[in-house]
Amino acid sequence: MSDDVQDGFVRVRLDLSYDGKDFSGWAKQSQGQRTVQGDIEAALRTVTRSTETYELTVAGRTDSGVHARGQVAHVDLPVELWTEHRDKLLRRLAGRLSHDVRVWSLTEAPSGFNARFSAIWRRYAYRVTDNPGGVDPLQRGHVLWHDWALDMDAMNEAAATLVGEHDFAAYCKRREGATTIRTLQELRWERRPDGVMEATVKADAFCHNMVRSLVGALLFVGDGHRPVDWPGKVLAAGVRDSAVHVVRPHGLTLEEVGYPADELLAARNLEARNKRSLPGSAGCC
Numbered sequence: 001m002s003d004d005v006q007d008g009f010v011r012v013r014l015d016l017s018y019d020g021k022d023f024s025g026w027a028k029q030s031q032g033q034r035t036v037q038g039d040i041e042a043a044l045r046t047v048t049r050s051t052e053t054y055e056l057t058v059a060g061r062t063d064s065g066v067h068a069r070g071q072v073a074h075v076d077l078p079v080e081l082w083t084e085h086r087d088k089l090l091r092r093l094a095g096r097l098s099h100d101v102r103v104w105s106l107t108e109a110p111s112g113f114n115a116r117f118s119a120i121w122r123r124y125a126y127r128v129t130d131n132p133g134g135v136d137p138l139q140r141g142h143v144l145w146h147d148w149a150l151d152m153d154a155m156n157e158a159a160a161t162l163v164g165e166h167d168f169a170a171y172c173k174r175r176e177g178a179t180t181i182r183t184l185q186e187l188r189w190e191r192r193p194d195g196v197m198e199a200t201v202k203a204d205a206f207c208h209n210m211v212r213s214l215v216g217a218l219l220f221v222g223d224g225h226r227p228v229d230w231p232g233k234v235l236a237a238g239v240r241d242s243a244v245h246v247v248r249p250h251g252l253t254l255e256e257v258g259y260p261a262d263e264l265l266a267a268r269n270l271e272a273r274n275k276r277s278l279p280g281s282a283g284c285c
Helices: 036-047 079-096 152-160 210-222 230-237 262-273
Strands: 009-018 056-058 067-078 101-108 121-129 164-167 181-191 197-203 252-258
Touching (some): 009 036, 009 079, 036 067, 079 101, 121 210, 152 181, 152 210, 181 210, 197 210, 210 230, 210 252
Parallel strands (some): 067 252
Antiparallel strands (some): 009 067, 056 067, 121 252, 164 181, 181 197
């Protein structure tokens, strides 16, 4: 599959963030719900006085209610339009977009760049408090309250068994034709000075509901409802377990997306498009 930009167009990288509370996720919806993609595409069309909508491609399609601090997208714009508007486009978007979504930079992307397929990792954070008094009102839209004391050491011990390349079918909402094999590069918990527990979850890519399912399993370990070895056994079983709770979306934030050096972008695009299987397996999903 070629990732060449059409003649007469330039690929533009957008770095952006948003509060997901009032969005029905990233991707445009057929029923007209408010989405991040829809808002930004409409704003671009308005501020450039275009009759055409230029579609965004994103690094990670966040679900309804999920936030992003370091989201990355790209859009292919006509060279003439980009040349005319580039110097004022960022400020005009700031004036047009609602305050719960911001574009921080607009830059010409290097050759071979694709916001989705060029990425080599995505890093999320999930934030939880077990404070018996609840969540700080100023953080209520970004922190989950768990009404049980949590053992962070037990959670980290369980998390360590999930790191590596695995078929995460047990922790994903399966989609037809899509692989559930992922390389989980990092999964660990830290307790901040304010008492909030923060999970760092980093992988080459994520399947649907994967982060919130992993967090849900680890919270059951942390509060003593399940033993430390339970999340690993669920993973090994390879099927959805009704006991794995998909935690609420508002505690989840996409923090950062990583990309290789410019000269490696094209190779990464091809690699990311290949459907993976585990060694010795006949395929996936």
